[in-house]
Amino acid sequence: MNTSHHRPADTWSPLYFLASLGPGGLAVxxxxxxxxxxxxxxxxxxxFEHIMxxxxxxxxxxxxxxxxxxxxxxxxxxxxxxxxIWNLTRFSQFRKTESYTKLVNSNGETQLLAMPLxxxxxxxxxxIVGLVFVPGLWGVVEYLFPLAxxxxxxVAYLAFxxxxxxxxxVLSDGGIFDVSANNSFAQLLPAFALSMTAVGMxxxxxxxxxxxxxxxxxxxSIMLGTVAGLYALVAAITAFNSMLHHGTAKESAPTLMIxxxxxxxxxxxxxxxxxxxxxxxxxxxxxxxxxxxxxxxLAIQIVFLALGLLVLRRQKYADxxxxxxxxxxxxxxxxxxxxxxxxxxxxxxxKGLVSAGLIAKFGIAYWSFTSLAIASQVAMIVLVFFLxxxxxxxxxxxxxxxxx
Numbered sequence: 001m002n003t004s005h006h007r008p009a010d011t012w013s014p015l016y017f018l019a020s021l022g023p024g025g026l027a028v029x030x031x032x033x034x035x036x037x038x039x040x041x042x043x044x045x046x047x048f049e050h051i052m053x054x055x056x057x058x059x060x061x062x063x064x065x066x067x068x069x070x071x072x073x074x075x076x077x078x079x080x081x082x083x084x085i086w087n088l089t090r091f092s093q094f095r096k097t098e099s100y101t102k103l104v105n106s107n108g109e110t111q112l113l114a115m116p117l118x119x120x121x122x123x124x125x126x127x128i129v130g131l132v133f134v135p136g137l138w139g140v141v142e143y144l145f146p147l148a149x150x151x152x153x154x155v156a157y158l159a160f161x162x163x164x165x166x167x168x169x170v171l172s173d174g175g176i177f178d179v180s181a182n183n184s185f186a187q188l189l190p191a192f193a194l195s196m197t198a199v200g201m202x203x204x205x206x207x208x209x210x211x212x213x214x215x216x217x218x219x220x221s222i223m224l225g226t227v228a229g230l231y232a233l234v235a236a237i238t239a240f241n242s243m244l245h246h247g248t249a250k251e252s253a254p255t256l257m258i259x260x261x262x263x264x265x266x267x268x269x270x271x272x273x274x275x276x277x278x279x280x281x282x283x284x285x286x287x288x289x290x291x292x293x294x295x296x297x298l299a300i301q302i303v304f305l306a307l308g309l310l311v312l313r314r315q316k317y318a319d320x321x322x323x324x325x326x327x328x329x330x331x332x333x334x335x336x337x338x339x340x341x342x343x344x345x346x347x348x349x350x351k352g353l354v355s356a357g358l359i360a361k362f363g364i365a366y367w368s369f370t371s372l373a374i375a376s377q378v379a380m381i382v383l384v385f386f387l388x389x390x391x392x393x394x395x396x397x398x399x400x401x402x403x404x
């Protein structure tokens with residue numbers, strides 16, 4: 001790979017928005033440390049004041065964990081925003097090229113959904129930054145919830161408009177969609193984008209004390225989450241049929257694991273809605289409900305992770321796009337499942353096993369399971385920096401070719 005004259009990233013594709021998504025997800029994995037290890041009595045999430053109190057009064061291990069968490073959040077949110085701005089700039093240039101015209105007249109048009117997906121992640125990451133670094137935020141948070149919902153509604157509108165353009169084109173005129181080229185889960189990207197807006201839209205349901213805010217948050221997030229689930233189901237069935245006939249497209253093989261992050265965000269959305277039902281509408285659920293939900297999600301995720309890794313190994317994907325001379329922006333899709341697994345493990349351990357009384361918090365079993373979440377997190381951090389070096393090292397040179 002010669003990076004001195006031409007970087008892989010110079011040949012831009014909408015899938016490079018995933019290079020922004022990954023760091024945003026990693027910021028969430030660091031927030032999990034604060035969420036479950038910093039005491040925040042009476043509030044659904046820890047804020048600046050809780051974190052400072054725990055840092056000043058806690059022991060050395062807690063101090064180290066907090067320091068690591070806030071550093072990780074700051075660093076990866078910065079990288080998330082930096083990559084988002086770079087991608088938006090490149091996208092505005094890409095729209096003027098012939099490559100864009102070819103893309104929007106092919107199966108690959110749904111790659112454009114990587115943009116609202118990345119935008120939704122950045123809004124989520126921004127909220128985390130506010131909670132962690134802004135003193136007194138909780139005092140005005142009720143005014144921020146409607147603004148956050150408006151932001152997610154705008155992102156959802158962009159996603160639906162892009163989905164409408166694609167479905168309107170392929171469903172109104174026959175023979176446009178290439179079924180033989182649908183041999184991956186790439187067409188699940190719209191479902192991923194919608195589920196990311198849904199989990200953000202559900203946040204006020206878990207955190208607000210204003211019934212109207214909670215109600216609107218729940219209604220909109222349920223609608224978005226339901227549409228995301230429906231779209232994912234239809235897209236997965238049609239894609240699986242094509243994969244059985246033609247095998248999995250080698251470059252798109254990482255998409256086999258896209259089910260993992262979709263399920264994580266849908267799972268968190270559901271837990272946020274249940275919390276809102278409990279605190280605002282007095283709809284009490286059993287202590288084992290979260291255990292059942294997270295265990296079910298984890299089981300499905302493990303199946304798709306195993307399937308994806310099996311196909312990647314059989315097709316020698318790493319030899320082609322990670323170690324060899326080939327490069328693919330789609331390699332960034334490998335980051336999402338590892339990040340999503342780490343986050344879901346944290347929820348399964350803390351909201352499932354601990355809440356149901358199966359294991360003691362901070363006991364041997366607790367840290368044994370948590371080490372799996374941290375191992376997945378560390379592996380994805382290494383992968384992000386590896387991919388960034390591979391795709392972005394060297395001098396930039398503008399170039400546009402078809403992204404498919």
